[in-house]
Amino acid sequence: MKELSKPDQVLKKILPVQKLREDANYVLSQFALSYVFEGKQLLYHTMTRQLWELERPLEQPIAGADITQNPDLTALMEGYFLVPEGKDECAFYEGTSRMLRIFHKSKGIQGYTILPTFACNARCVYCYEEGMKQVTMTPEIVEQTVQYILQTKAEGKIEIGWFGGEPLMGESIIDRICERLQEEGVEYTSTMITNASLLTDAVADKMAGPWKIRSVQVSMDGAERDYIARKQYLRYHETYQGVMDAINRLAARNISVSIRCNVDEENLAGVPEFLSDLSKNITDKQKVHVYIAPLNAVRMGENDLALWEKAMELEEQILEAGFRSASYSGRGLKLRIHHCMADKGSVVIAPDGSLYSCEHCPKDALFGDIFHGVTDEATKESFCRADKTREKCRKCPFLPDCTSFANCPVYDTHCREKRQMQFEKSMERMLKNKKEETSAEEEQPVC
Amino acid sequence: MKLKSCFITQDIDDTQFLVPISAEAFSGIVRSNKTAAYIIELLKKETTEEEIVDALYAKYDAPKDQIAKDVHEILTTLRGINALEEA
Numbered sequence: 001m002k003e004l005s006k007p008d009q010v011l012k013k014i015l016p017v018q019k020l021r022e023d024a025n026y027v028l029s030q031f032a033l034s035y036v037f038e039g040k041q042l043l044y045h046t047m048t049r050q051l052w053e054l055e056r057p058l059e060q061p062i063a064g065a066d067i068t069q070n071p072d073l074t075a076l077m078e079g080y081f082l083v084p085e086g087k088d089e090c091a092f093y094e095g096t097s098r099m100l101r102i103f104h105k106s107k108g109i110q111g112y113t114i115l116p117t118f119a120c121n122a123r124c125v126y127c128y129e130e131g132m133k134q135v136t137m138t139p140e141i142v143e144q145t146v147q148y149i150l151q152t153k154a155e156g157k158i159e160i161g162w163f164g165g166e167p168l169m170g171e172s173i174i175d176r177i178c179e180r181l182q183e184e185g186v187e188y189t190s191t192m193i194t195n196a197s198l199l200t201d202a203v204a205d206k207m208a209g210p211w212k213i214r215s216v217q218v219s220m221d222g223a224e225r226d227y228i229a230r231k232q233y234l235r236y237h238e239t240y241q242g243v244m245d246a247i248n249r250l251a252a253r254n255i256s257v258s259i260r261c262n263v264d265e266e267n268l269a270g271v272p273e274f275l276s277d278l279s280k281n282i283t284d285k286q287k288v289h290v291y292i293a294p295l296n297a298v299r300m301g302e303n304d305l306a307l308w309e310k311a312m313e314l315e316e317q318i319l320e321a322g323f324r325s326a327s328y329s330g331r332g333l334k335l336r337i338h339h340c341m342a343d344k345g346s347v348v349i350a351p352d353g354s355l356y357s358c359e360h361c362p363k364d365a366l367f368g369d370i371f372h373g374v375t376d377e378a379t380k381e382s383f384c385r386a387d388k389t390r391e392k393c394r395k396c397p398f399l400p401d402c403t404s405f406a407n408c409p410v411y412d413t414h415c416r417e418k419r420q421m422q423f424e425k426s427m428e429r430m431l432k433n434k435k436e437e438t439s440a441e442e443e444q445p446v447c
Numbered sequence: 448m449k450l451k452s453c454f455i456t457q458d459i460d461d462t463q464f465l466v467p468i469s470a471e472a473f474s475g476i477v478r479s480n481k482t483a484a485y486i487i488e489l490l491k492k493e494t495t496e497e498e499i500v501d502a503l504y505a506k507y508d509a510p511k512d513q514i515a516k517d518v519h520e521i522l523t524t525l526r527g528i529n530a531l532e533e534a
Binding site: 014015016018019092095096098099102103105 | 455457458459460461462464466467468476478
């Protein structure tokens, strides 16, 4: 048996080596996934992230007494790949996750998502904010937002995410908040989600300068005809090309860009053309990730799996076009303690000063406002709790890889199958890379 | 004395972990053996070193002076990470 990847180092330090119960029968952990690569039997643990290459598939159950006779089985047992029959592994994961979250929780808030306005210059046909009142921060709300941050921030650097609506419709608000934070000596870095249609040279300079933006996500919708039909800009003038120019501006200022291509069954066929356009127009491709994102309505519908399959096939084309793929394939071998801004304890400040746990601003995530602070502690905490796992997720092998609380408003209907596809793609890519690295090392001349 | 409220315990399988809620005085996680875990449970309510020794003596079959020594050691460790509120 050969260890191909070591376990997550934090977990390795914290969790004890599992002790054997000789009276128990052992079975494969729900978190132990089998994978066959070039005829080799592999076993991967989605919680500890350890990867073994086995000599042969395991037969189960295995008596505890037999494990002691076999060093390979002992190693698998100690590493939680083999667990006593009937063990509540969900509780094991929830306890570990809770402990790690508590340990990593800082005194004070480390991240703020600020929505300067709900107004937008586009009318995306799928927008979940459709029908929301187009409120923009008043000067009073802007100043109180700064005060709220000063009162509640954690020590050290904080992170600000700019969102909306279209955040660049609140350019002067962003200017003012950043100016005030700097006057108060607050250290921060920022990110932004934008359609980039208003991203001029002057705005790009601010992003690289006082706004301290290190990365931007740009939302697009496939080929130009689909982009026009879906974005429904109030005023369209070569905006598709304009957005690509904006992406180049960002890359030229060393700001990394993630292009999110929103898809459903109707515009998917145009994505190769979109990738071709990007390839021709984007100059510094290494600063640009591209990923295909099925729309939320599709993810929560019945045909989500077919779309995910096609989206994953398109990943290869993204790489061939020279871009980095910010895809779901490969979360990496580090266990993620937090899966989104809501479960990390970050705060969303809406244009009217309301406080939410989630940037989608669902009513059940509202917990206060910037004048009064937290007025509903229970709602705030409920988004951060790691122990409220959905019933259908309790036995899922991908639980450690997934949003581990039941309050998320977005979900995939066939999430387990989707994760299985992503897992297989991840493994394939990682193992191919390992193989290439090993071959490269073997080819080094020996002096 | 008792355990400070900024420390919480989390049981995972048969192991108790002691975790600070915010890393002001101590930045780490303590994994307790069975004895330490029992003591920590007792410390969730106001108690004294003597009461802890008596409780352990009633529970375990070991010489009292050995138990007293072990309790003292564990309390010293907990004091070292600023986990105890002394009356």
